[in-house]
Amino acid sequence: MFINRLHRLLITPNEKSSRWQMIFWFSLSIAVSIIYAMLALQKAFSAEYVVQDDARQHVFWMVRFIDADLFPNDLIADYFQSVAPLGYSSLYRFMANLGVNPLLFNKILPSILGLLTTVYCFGACLQILPIPITGFIATVMLNQNLWMKDDLSSGTARGFVYFLFLAFLYYLLRKSLLPCLATIVLLGIFYPQCVFISVGILILRILDWQARKFRLSRQRHHYVFCVVGTGVAFSVMLIYALRSSDFAPVITVAQAKKLPELLSGGRSAFFFDNPFIHYLGDTRGGIFSPWLFSPITLCFAFFLPWLWRFRAKFPLLGQLTEEIVILPQILITSLGMFSAAHILLFRLYLPSRYIGYSFRVVLTLSAAIALTTILDTVLSNSFFRGKIYPLPRKLFALSFTALLTISLLFYYPVFIKKFPKPAYRIGNYGQLYEFLKTQPKDTLIASIDPEVDNLPSFTQRSILAGREYAIPWHFGYYRKFRQRTIDLIQAEYSPDLADVNNLMQKYGVDFWLLKNDTFTIDYVKKNKWLKQYLVSKLKEDELVKLTNNIVQDLQRGTVPALSQMIPNCTAIGVQNYVVLDAKCIANTKKNS
Numbered sequence: 001m002f003i004n005r006l007h008r009l010l011i012t013p014n015e016k017s018s019r020w021q022m023i024f025w026f027s028l029s030i031a032v033s034i035i036y037a038m039l040a041l042q043k044a045f046s047a048e049y050v051v052q053d054d055a056r057q058h059v060f061w062m063v064r065f066i067d068a069d070l071f072p073n074d075l076i077a078d079y080f081q082s083v084a085p086l087g088y089s090s091l092y093r094f095m096a097n098l099g100v101n102p103l104l105f106n107k108i109l110p111s112i113l114g115l116l117t118t119v120y121c122f123g124a125c126l127q128i129l130p131i132p133i134t135g136f137i138a139t140v141m142l143n144q145n146l147w148m149k150d151d152l153s154s155g156t157a158r159g160f161v162y163f164l165f166l167a168f169l170y171y172l173l174r175k176s177l178l179p180c181l182a183t184i185v186l187l188g189i190f191y192p193q194c195v196f197i198s199v200g201i202l203i204l205r206i207l208d209w210q211a212r213k214f215r216l217s218r219q220r221h222h223y224v225f226c227v228v229g230t231g232v233a234f235s236v237m238l239i240y241a242l243r244s245s246d247f248a249p250v251i252t253v254a255q256a257k258k259l260p261e262l263l264s265g266g267r268s269a270f271f272f273d274n275p276f277i278h279y280l281g282d283t284r285g286g287i288f289s290p291w292l293f294s295p296i297t298l299c300f301a302f303f304l305p306w307l308w309r310f311r312a313k314f315p316l317l318g319q320l321t322e323e324i325v326i327l328p329q330i331l332i333t334s335l336g337m338f339s340a341a342h343i344l345l346f347r348l349y350l351p352s353r354y355i356g357y358s359f360r361v362v363l364t365l366s367a368a369i370a371l372t373t374i375l376d377t378v379l380s381n382s383f384f385r386g387k388i389y390p391l392p393r394k395l396f397a398l399s400f401t402a403l404l405t406i407s408l409l410f411y412y413p414v415f416i417k418k419f420p421k422p423a424y425r426i427g428n429y430g431q432l433y434e435f436l437k438t439q440p441k442d443t444l445i446a447s448i449d450p451e452v453d454n455l456p457s458f459t460q461r462s463i464l465a466g467r468e469y470a471i472p473w474h475f476g477y478y479r480k481f482r483q484r485t486i487d488l489i490q491a492e493y494s495p496d497l498a499d500v501n502n503l504m505q506k507y508g509v510d511f512w513l514l515k516n517d518t519f520t521i522d523y524v525k526k527n528k529w530l531k532q533y534l535v536s537k538l539k540e541d542e543l544v545k546l547t548n549n550i551v552q553d554l555q556r557g558t559v560p561a562l563s564q565m566i567p568n569c570t571a572i573g574v575q576n577y578v579v580l581d582a583k584c585i586a587n588t589k590k591n592s
């Protein structure tokens with residue numbers, strides 16, 4: 001009797017559920033989302049200087065919304081401002097106008113997005129299988145997956161994808177035209193790549209698969225959604241098509257293959273000799289990421305086709321609505337856009353952006369349906385009837401239910417170290433940041449050390465270049481950035497102080513950040529920014545030759561001129577870092 005009561009409690013079709021059951025599972029879904037968000041917020045506010053990894057690129061410049069004098073004539077800030085989607089940047093501007101610092105809002109926003117994602121995931125799942133526990137299972141797995149990587153926690157444009165895409169699916173499945181159109185607009189101004197997927201789904205929905213043949217749908221609303229939705233999508237994307245960019249053109253395939261940064265081992269590695277890695281691996285051109293099947297329960301998604309094949313043995317599948325077709329429609333559209341992005345390489349941005357997010361949604365919904373079906377079968381009276389005794393059957397049913405509960409609710413976060421993983425970067429040099437904050441707003445800092453990537457966020461001061469900002473997809477930007485990189489590395493390790501002085505005059509450098517071991521061979525070989533050039537096969541590339549020559553010069557005992565400036569031109573020393581004053585260095589050159 002207990003098993004029967006448990007079965008009725010957990011698995012009841014939506015139309016037969018009492019109101020409290022729906023409220024219970026929805027509330028529990030929200031509670032899980034809040035718990036994960038609180039764990040992330042603890043990390044976000046665990047120290048004075050904390051910034052999310054991707055926010056260092058996409059949010060740092062937004063302090064201009066508070067003080068327009070910050071980052072004046074800054075190539076890096078100007079570029080990332082130019083590529084920010086309209087809706088994303090407008091939201092941060094709106095909050096800044098309310099007095100909320102963009103970097104503070106960036107820490108809070110993921111929690112809000114997580115809740116919205118949970119709401120629409122629960123709702124979309126129930127449009128396919130109207131059983132509340134299925135929606136709960138889906139939201140828990142999706143939350144676990146999202147907090148295991150930094151899409152959601154970044155608070156950048158890609159953090160909005162899951163919420164907006166699930167909202168699109170929810171309103172589409174409910175046949176709510178105006179809200180559905182609104183989500184297409186929002187996708188267009190927050191993450192345009194997903195608009196193509198949405199349009200592809202709308203087009204596929206005018207086709208029905210019957211008797212192993214595609215036939216035109218007989219449902220009028222499919223045509224209405226397709227025509228109007230495509231028109232709205234076209235209008236939104238026209239904004240981007242007509243917008244000019246100071247950093248055009250988009251990089252070509254020929255240009256990309258000549259850059260060590262885009263080959264195996266590079267900062268933005270895209271091309272790999274192994275086609276398996278290139279198309280299927282965790283790459284910018286691949287399908288699968290290492291976190292795609294986290295939690296492991298998402299692998300149950302692959303059971304759904306098998307369960308469907310033998311659906312006569314699984315009565316719960318009879319509760320599936322006709323909207324189950326949305327899952328293959330999403331996959332077909334995503335794979336189609338993934339292929340198109342490879343064919344039109346870089347003109348549609350990166351291929352992985354067209355499949356990674358939607359694939360996670362399909363996996364989540366499919367796994368939730370499969371797990372609910374299996375749980376229903378295990379708890380039903382017909383399970384193992386006549387094959388084993390009632391007591392072993394009951395013990396198995398209880399054990400399976402308990403294992404599923406533990407794996408869903410307690411494996412994350414109790415048994416996973418460092419969960420969630422929001423990829424926050426903690427600044428450990430407060431004295432350094434405070435010193436640079438007191439400098440004029442047009443201050444420019446030069447360095448090849450990884451710490452320089454944190455300075456725009458922690459000090460609101462410009463840097464000449466940094467590995468974090470070496471993004472090559474718009475060649476109008478990267479051509480200038482790469483030249484800066486060449487000049488910077490050349491000057492930092494040159495034995496001639498004239499090279500140092502020339503760089504400072506050319507770019508207006510005010511300070512130079514150095515680590516105590518900057519001028520050692522070991523530092524050069526371990527520096528992630530420089531290492532990509534040491535291992536590159538493109539031996540004729542200017543940066544590859546330059547970096548290898550620096551190693552050879554250091555091995556011969558060549559002394560970089562900048563190292564000799566440390567005793568007399570140090571403006572401040574913080575732990576294992578020193579900051580050199582450019583004016584002092586220039587005066588040394590004049591007086592020598």
